[in-house]
Amino acid sequence: MNTDRPLSKKIDATVPTAARMYDHYLGGKDNYAADRSACEELDKVVPSTRRLALNNRRFLQRVVRTLATDYGIRQFLDHGSGLPTQDNVHQVAQAIDPDTRVVYVDNDPMVLVHGRALLDQNDRTAVIHADMRNTEEIFSHPDTRRLIDSSQPVAALFNSVFHCIPDSDTDGPQAVVRRVAERLAPGSFMVICQLVSEDAKVREFVTDFMDQATQGHWGRVRQEKDVAALFDGMEILSPGLVEVSTWRADNEVQTRQLSQEWIEFGGLGRLP
Secondary structure (H helix, E strand, O other): OOOOOOOOOOOHHHHHHHHHHHHHHOOOOOHHHHHHHHHHHHHHOOOOOOHHHHHHHHHHHHHHHHHHHHOOOOOEEEEEEOOOOOHHHHHHHHHOOOOEEEEEEEEHHHHHHHOOOOOOOOOEEEEEEEEOOOHHHHHHHHHHHHHHOOOOOOOOEEEEEHHHHOOOOOHHHHHHHHHHHHHOOOOOOOEEEEEOOOOOOOOOHHHHHHHOOOOOOOOOOOOOHHHHHHHHEEEEEEOEEEHHHHOOOOOHHHHHHOOOOOOEEEEEEEEE
């Protein structure tokens, strides 16, 4: 993997990041004026974004609980994890089995600072400062080697992150999924979802807006067919690939109709 930009350990409060914007939409406090301003501008065209972010977070919690309870998964590798909030992956999974191991990966230095502070007393969980596209660095990292046994099933999470990286034969979403799948034991799982729209104008606006706002740290809003292609070769588990608020929804609030300007689309796949 060869990214154009080296990872920075400096937090720049003047340039919005997807992680801090997501934090703002979830009601968090780990964001800056630039992030909130970007959210306000985005809401003028796609006003359902906050509700979409909340539903996506609930989806993550449900799918982690499902993996831990129904499939006995005790290892999670969360790519592009974002800032810690309530009911994080390790909290959901370790409530079911305290011995569950979780590795978070994010390239935002603010995630590293806050994540390590949260996890300081949890030796079964770690945060790695890395680009999610750098599979070799992630799997060879001492914390990954300490916590993740690649000979046993792992759940690799790509929750609402692939719209943050551009298409590329070597580093685009399909290449990343392929590289990670090659590292995982048979019977491992992948959780994949991203922002999609079937409206070309929405896709173009959001893609251009976020690319400019984040100074190039963005990919594109895609279509449902693009997400479906990421699951090639996997068994897609019930209920299939869907708007994520409907994925094994456990209450009526989560299934209320969202605006169709854009949605979070994806699901759960199992590797053969």
